[in-house]
Amino acid sequence: MKARIFDALRAALAERRAVALVTDLGSGLQTLVDAEGRQQGDAGLEDEFLPQVVEAIRQDRRGIVEFYDGRFFINVHPPANRLLIVGAVHLAQALVPAARLAGFDVSVIDPRTAFATPERFPETDLITEWPDEALERLRPDARTAVVALTHDPKFDDPTLTAALSSDAFYVGVLGGRKNQAARLERLRAQGVPAEQLARIHGPVGLDIGAVSPAEIAVAILADIILALRGPKWKAG
Template sequence: MKTELLQRLVTARAEKRPVALVTDLGSGMQTLVGQDVAHGGFGLDREELAEVQKYLREDRSGIVEIGDSRLFIHSYNPPLRVIIIGAVHIAQALAPMASLAGYDVVVVDPRRAFATDARFPGITMNGEWPDDALKELVIDSRTAIVTLTHDPKLDDPALHVALRSPAFYVGSLGSRKTHGKRVDRLREAGYSESEISRIHAPVGLAIDAVSPAEIALAIMAQITQVLRREPSSSAAAA
């Protein structure tokens, strides 16, 4: 490997950008593929690039044989994270569920009565105001953000940051009516339709969930679906 390419890899990791290092096992030539740019010794055709992006999205590494070449795709992804706004009852179920699914979890709530270690054993708590907390946590493209407080004072500042972040998922608890009012407020605050349309609301897959744990399950299922599906289908599903 060229030292310069190694340096690019280290920089991408420090900035939490997902990248794949592609090595031609025959020639030893290497290319670093990011979300939209590639650097290195050889070019990849469209089919190869699509395969690399698929590996990166699925967080897989391995050898692919395309034409005459054997390529080793090494995915370097930042860790998956779920940031939950609101240390509420649903969060008590969602936090351990997300943790089991392999996510780093942070629960944000400035209200001391809610955000106690006793209610969230083993979960990282953040007592800052949601917009400050999200800025401090540096949202990347492997982060999901879920607002659960029902309270515009807390949910809206979080959405203001989330909608202009690279987060792969933004979801907000609330009925259609609640969400309608939320959309009005966001428009007033200057958010575009395409930014607002990033919000999954009502939050979670439609599985007729009733209890807090069931709602958490619906949310976790939706986060999984958004993470794993092909990007081409995202426009249709949104």
């Protein structure tokens, strides 16, 4: 890989932009293509071929593609999946290492500095801004999950309002069905559209009968991965 292509790839990932490195298997020439079909490199891909590359980026799909008399290897480089946890609570202490193990970049957001401490969350990105301010700055994208765990409307409600207006692929909130109903009523009164409210995973996590913080963390992470990847089995 030439230095300028490598630098462009590194810059795209730093900016959380998915790109594909397309290699002409005949000539060895390479081109970097982004999700808008813009290309940078030496291969000079045909305009008719670019939609296939863009679709591969959208589906996070790698492989060899034949186009006319050429063969190309499309290697998609998506940004890392990201989990933003609002609430430096006991459950978050179980969810952070589980999410890391699954390959997520994890940040914990909580303005309560007595809770958001390096001692409770070692080697974790701790953000002590108010949730809505933090989410505005972090700009959740299509590879970002947001989970609110505080059980406190003054934190959870602004989190949901900000997250639901973003491109986050998953928005979840802790709480029972009664709390969820009251929460939805509050958000409706604040003018949050029904189609956004329908995106909320609440009570958060798959219903696997989880009881302990570790089990609930597994249920939440499983639900996030299901939303990201989709089910692998279908009836019929």
